[in-house]
Amino acid sequence: MMFPTGCLGENLQFPEFNGATGKSVVLAPEDPPYTSLQIYLITWTFGGVTILFSNAAGTSVSPDYEGRVNLDRTTAALELKNLRLNDSGPYRLTVTTSDLQNHAGQPSLKVYETVSDTTLIGPQESLIEDESSVKLTCEGSGNITSVEWMKNKNPLTPSNRITYSYDNRSVLISSVIRSDSGEYQCTLRNPASSDTANLRLFINYGPEDVFINGPNEVDSGRPVSLSCYAISVPSASFIWRFNGSDTGVTTNTFTIDKSDITHSGDYICTAHNDVTEINVPQRHLLVVKAGGGGGGLTTGSIVGIVIGVLVAVAGIFGLIFYFIKQRQHSEPGIKIAETSTIYENVDFKK
CATH class of the missing domain: 2.60.40.10 (Immunoglobulins)
Structure with missing residues (x-):
């Protein structure tokens, strides 16, 4: 079967693609101009080797990519599965449409080794405020291009007590204080994958x-x-x-x-x-x-009793004075002795 061939233009635009080993990536052109047209032929190549071609009769896939690729005939997007490191490099897409035009573009793919087995290593001993210092180290496998540190879901900011190693893989916290307690998190990244580990610190x-x-x-x-x-x-x-x-x-x-x-x-x-x-x-x-427990008298009760006794004593003295005065009037020869005469004949030297 013969297909019309027009001018081959590099008119298909692609973003940069990143993938991780064992994962999948879809190489799709941005806003392709042929989605409303009938596509006669789609060809994908890598390193000069045909991955697949597809026409009205069907799709043929290279044995090296059998089971690893899928094609979207509407957009001509290629899904590449179970990525390997050697899948990195430039790819080429050519699309021939019913308007006798050829459309082409060259996306690039970078495959990174998947980040995995991330571990956050911290102290085993108990931490005491103002006495202990802490070193946290983030370890993992894979192609690691950056490390991110968080505490309680907020960025862990360097300070005069918190310092990072040159590769950002370790953090030193000097002279811990109680506010250093919390959940620490390190995330190892590359453009295609990431992995996170957590560790909780308790400051005593x-x-x-x-x-x-x-x-x-x-x-x-x-x-x-x-x-x-x-x-x-x-x-x-x-x-x-x-x-x-x-x-x-x-x-x-x-x-x-x-x-x-x-x-x-x-x-x-x-x-x-x-x-x-x-x-x-x-x-x-x-x-x-003493005197509590319900059987004793309150202070108010005691004061009331004392006042009552004083009033009674004053009344008794008043009556005595009254009766003496009455007797004095009835017996004129009797006098009330002055206080000073009472002690005249008392010898205080004895």
């Missing part, structure tokens, strides 16, 4: 800001609860001492079901971090007042 610190929550004064018979708190990673453990003696209580709460005066004194809660090995004590003074 504390205990700090230790405080005890509870009453400083309580009536006898009342229950008492003292709670000890601390900022610490990992969580702090607690030891309670009372007036210098170990209580055996190792929770953050010290409880007295029914208090009495023997519970008055100094309570010391010591917060301990098993990783940093730091101990921070906190002191709390508790006073248990």
Whole structure:
């Protein structure tokens, strides 16, 4: 069968194509001018060797590409599967259409070895704030052209504490602080593939800001609860001492079901971090007042009783004075002695 041949023009435009070993790529021209025309013949070649040609009778594929190629007869796009490194290079497409025109173009393909087996290697030991430094290293296989670092899904920015190696494969974090905790991610890339690994860092610190929550004064018979708190990673453990003696209580709460005066004194809660090995004590003074527990008198009651007694005493003295005055009027010879005469005959030297 004879096909018309017109002027062969390099009028097909292609972008740059990148592929990864074992993957697929589609070599398709950009906005081909023949999609509305009938295509008589499509030919794809690589390195001067025909990959395939296709006409109205069917498509013939070279034995070397059997099972590795697909053709879209509408756009003349070539899908190349199971890519190999030696598939890199210039390809050529020629299309003959029903308007007696030949259209041609030459795309280029670069095949990269697929990035795989990415691992983010970090420290095995526990990290302590202001003491430890961290080196993170990103390793993997394949054709690696760039490395990207992230922390908590944001770019890991260099600083006076965070420095990168010359090839960007390692990061050094000096004198870690608590905000360095989080999920770190490294991504190894080439133009055709990428692979990512993650590692979570925990920075240990504390205990700090230790405080005890509870009453400083309580009536006898009342229950008492003292709670000890601390900022610490990992969580702090607690030891309670009372007036210098170990209580055996190792929770953050010290409880007295029914208090009495023997519970008055100094309570010391010591917060301990098993990783940093730091101990921070906190002191709390508790006073248990006697007469509590519902059987004693309140301060208001005591004041009322005292006032009542004073009023009664004043009334009694008033009555005595009244009766003496009355007797004085009935018996004129009787006088009320002045205070000074009472002590005239008393010898204070005895």
